[in-house]
Amino acid sequence: MPRITIFPLSGAVLYPGLQLPLHIFEPRYRAMISDALARDRRIGMIQPQSPLEGAPLFSVGCVGRIDDVEALDDGCFNIVLEGEQRFRILRELDVTTPFRQVDAELIADDEHEVLAPIERAGFEREARRFADAQGYALDWDQVGRLDDVALINGVSQIAPFDPAAKQALLEASGLSARCELLIQLMQFFGRAGDGDEDGVTLQ
Incomplete structure (x- = not known):
């Protein structure tokens, strides 16, 4: 302990x-x-x-x-x-x-966990929509080369969500659950147009 x-x-x-x-x-x-x-x-x-x-x-x-x-x-x-x-x-x-x-x-996390191809494709599709809506310019070729853990955790860490949403992502049990929650949050914040309130400013 x-x-x-x-x-x-x-x-x-x-x-x-x-x-x-x-x-x-x-x-x-x-x-x-x-x-x-x-x-x-x-x-x-x-x-x-x-x-x-x-x-x-x-x-x-x-x-x-x-x-x-x-x-x-x-x-x-x-x-x-x-x-x-x-x-x-x-x-x-x-x-x-x-x-x-x-x-x-x-907490023992599986650093080699992977998403199903349909999960990865669904996430990248929603991430593109969210980035376009927020006016973010990303190198999608570079994004595509990231492994699943680096991609999902990286977006979870820097995403401009409120503290409660960021905490929920951190507490998610497993990569698939975090990916699913991340998609839901991008959809919610994208619709709300409230992507940068209370966001992290230290990164």
């Missing part, structure tokens, strides 16, 4: 195998990064359930390893987290550190 230092940040999700760039400026999180660098370079990204200080946390997040770090003259950091494994919180710990810590269990 690992103890994980957590970074609660609404709208920001991380997936295994993907990267998340972050600018760290609050004193408590600067202390968190310094502590992580002195230990194993790992922190857990997770969303709070509300923007209030000390708000309850959602149950599922992702452990990331600090892959790249730039220490700035003002004491801040620019870092890049490399996603390693999803985790589920068992309990939050009573700690004296300025940053929060939890006991958690790691």
Whole structure:
């Protein structure tokens, strides 16, 4: 049962195998990064359930390893987290550190999971519609070369959905379930015309 230092940040999700760039400026999180660098370079990204200080946390997040770090003259950091494994919180710990810590269990994901060809085709078709509606210019040849896990998780991580939708994607059990939910969200947000409210601005 690992103890994980957590970074609660609404709208920001991380997936295994993907990267998340972050600018760290609050004193408590600067202390968190310094502590992580002195230990194993790992922190857990997770969303709070509300923007209030000390708000309850959602149950599922992702452990990331600090892959790249730039220490700035003002004491801040620019870092890049490399996603390693999803985790589920068992309990939050009573700690004296300025940053929060939890006991958690790691979630075993199948990194070699694949979609059925009809699932992949359906996703790419809906993704093209959504991108066109939102005015996004994408290299579809490059998209087509991504494996299923990189494609579905990558879109889930950067999609401009609200925090609750992004959390639902992170918690989805299996690649097919995440793909199906992603299609539903693209259809919903595409119709609503509300694709960039509360989206992640750190990526």
